[in-house]
Amino acid sequence: MLFPLSPPSPDHVRLSLRPLTLSDEARFRAVIFDLDGTLLHSVPSLTRVLNALFAEEGLAPLDEAQVCAMVGEGAGLLVARAYGARAVGSGTPEDPGHSGRVARFMACYGADPVSGATLYPGAAETLQHMAGRGVRLGLCTNKPEGPTRALLEAFALAPLLGAVIAGDTLPWRKPDPRPLLATLERLDVPPGEVLFVGDSAIDVACARNAGVPVVVLAHGYRQGPVEALGADRAFQGFDDLMPWLAKVAPGDRA
Ligand SMILES: O=C(O)COP(=O)(O)O
């Protein structure tokens, strides 16, 4: 281990750090990716599962745009928000029926997280090229570990990733910095040499809390314009991210 993973105080978690400026001269040994909205377009599969449960309960279906706005803070909040949109429960995890709804969702989603999910164009190629050049790759997602691992296997990404931290791997989720810090610790790379690639305000807040530079992909799930996320850089998708990554993360076999 290169450095200790010290648990930050709650104040540290709330701390808002000044955005970093990322020049083309920056160099990274490792790149950590978010999953939903970054590598994987998962909203069709999440919408399918939610609507299957809703149909059993006589609730009107949600559309994908509604579900997009609910993703990013883990399965628990997704389920609370989805049922809240149908006036079932309070829309928060504190609702008495919440844990039963999450258990039903996880049973259904865990049985098939893959149908309807697709990798964004260029995602697999980008990871393959980077891994081939010796760049260390990790994944830090708020999606629970069971479906995360199933999706990584199904899309052949698992062998490319040296570290995977999911939403229930640790007692904390993004925007707490500890999942991201644990990912780079497992990659054995210090925060100054790693870049995080995400899609949401949660990812940017997590990276800031961890002191890790962050770029975002505009194809993902967020509220408002991509510039408002306050990331160090924004890219449309892998077509424009990949050439830039080749410069800033050349790898030790380049
Ligand atoms: O499960 C979620 O809510 C989002 O997952 P993500 O962290 O990969 O975007």
Ligand SMILES: [Mg+2]
């Ligand atoms: Mg995401």
